[in-house]
Amino acid sequence: MRTSVATHSVAYPKQMATALVTGGTSGIGAAFARALSLRGFDLVLVARDESRLREMAEELGRDGATRVETISADLAVREDMDRVAARLESTEDPIDFLVNNAGFGMHGSLLDRDVTVHERALAVMCLAVLVLGGAAGRAMTARHRGTILNVSSVAGTIATGDYSAVKAWTTAYTESLAVELRNTNVQVSAVLPGWVHTEFHDRAGIRTKSIPDFLWIDVDQLVEEALRDVARGKVLSVPSKRFKVLFFFTRHLPRGVIRWISGRISSSRNKPSGPAAPNTEDRSKAER
Numbered sequence: 001m002r003t004s005v006a007t008h009s010v011a012y013p014k015q016m017a018t019a020l021v022t023g024g025t026s027g028i029g030a031a032f033a034r035a036l037s038l039r040g041f042d043l044v045l046v047a048r049d050e051s052r053l054r055e056m057a058e059e060l061g062r063d064g065a066t067r068v069e070t071i072s073a074d075l076a077v078r079e080d081m082d083r084v085a086a087r088l089e090s091t092e093d094p095i096d097f098l099v100n101n102a103g104f105g106m107h108g109s110l111l112d113r114d115v116t117v118h119e120r121a122l123a124v125m126c127l128a129v130l131v132l133g134g135a136a137g138r139a140m141t142a143r144h145r146g147t148i149l150n151v152s153s154v155a156g157t158i159a160t161g162d163y164s165a166v167k168a169w170t171t172a173y174t175e176s177l178a179v180e181l182r183n184t185n186v187q188v189s190a191v192l193p194g195w196v197h198t199e200f201h202d203r204a205g206i207r208t209k210s211i212p213d214f215l216w217i218d219v220d221q222l223v224e225e226a227l228r229d230v231a232r233g234k235v236l237s238v239p240s241k242r243f244k245v246l247f248f249f250t251r252h253l254p255r256g257v258i259r260w261i262s263g264r265i266s267s268s269r270n271k272p273s274g275p276a277a278p279n280t281e282d283r284s285k286a287e288r
Contacts, residue, residue: 020044020095022075022132023102025052028151028193031223032099033060039227041097042067046084048074057120073100076120084128085135094143098136101151102131106163118162125166126173133177133188140186149230150174152190156244157250159262165264167192171236178235189235191226193217194243217243 019036023029024045033043037060045068047053053070060068071087072081087094103125108117133148140146152174169283174190181188194217222239229237238247250258 008209017096018042018044019097019099020046020084020136021099022046022084022128023097025049025056026224028219029101030056032101032149032217032226034063035165035223035227036097036099037063037065037068037221040066042069043250044069044071044087044095046073046075046102047069048072076123077121081123081128081131085131086142088132088135089139091139094139095136096140096145097147097149098132099149099151100132101239102128103151103166105198107161110161121162129170129173129199137177137181137186137188141181141184144185146185147187147227147230148177148189150188150190152192154192154194154238154247154250155194157247159256159259163261175235187230187233189226189230189237191222191229191237191239192243192247193222193239194246 015042018258019041021029021033021036021043024033024043025047029045029047033045033056037043038278043060043065045053045056047070050070050072053072057065057068057070071084073084075084086199104121106121112118112119121138129150131152136146136148140148150170150173152170153163153167155164156169156171158164171190171192172189178188217240225239226237238244
């Protein structure tokens with residue numbers, strides 16, 4: 001069923017630059033929205049839930065945001081995706097900073113006959129990133145400035161199902177777009193988080209009890225390190241020293257070793273513990 005696209009705005013005096021954040025009502029997206037607002041950006045938030053968009057806009061306004069525009073859109077629907085792309089290409093009210101963050105956790109089998117959740121994942125976390133990144137890239141190149149930041153994951157360097165495949169694509173796409181936009185004054189980066197303290201995993205039904213405490217990082221720390229790396233012109237940002245080390249090993253260890261490690265991680269996730277995880281359709285709605 002098609003989700004309608006609606007717009008709502010909380011208007012304050014206009015500032016110099018505008019950032020658009022997909023999945024901007026919770027988790028990493030909300031943290032980016034808050035951090036960019038504190039840096040003086042006007043905001044355009046994109047998510048499916050209109051009530052959560054209004055709540056987030058009002059929260060940001062209370063915290064001093066100058067202007068928050070919201071777009072209710074389902075990025076798995078091409079018509080909605082194209083409307084957001086059109087907003088990115090607006091010349092009257094240009095977007096200076098795009099955060100491609102919308103996404104959701106998933107751990108269904110690649111052998112499932114019903115591939116609905118996989119189709120949605122590819123639409124939201126691959127096709128939408130491609131379409132929105134292209135729209136932003138065209139508009140920013142014409143203005144000779146801008147930033148595109150894609151939220152990927154260190155999961156893309158291992159082999160834990162479709163989520164790893166999707167995030168591997170996001171990282172490779174970011175590097176390819178950075179090459180294509182070199183010498184245009186448009187910065188293209190990807191942030192590759194590890195385990196981050198948000199509601200992301202709980203909403204996706206992903207078990208995390210076996211993950212050691214030292215592997216978790218704070219979402220605000222993640223965002224601050226990512227924005228510093230973007231300002232320094234880094235294409236790949238891996239927040240925290242511990243995940244930089246892990247990222248180095250997952251990029252350089254033999255792939256056979258990585259597959260063995262991935263199998264161990266997948267087994268720990270699939271062990272039954274406590275109440276049953278939500279079904280696939282419920283997990284597919286756990287968007288950032």
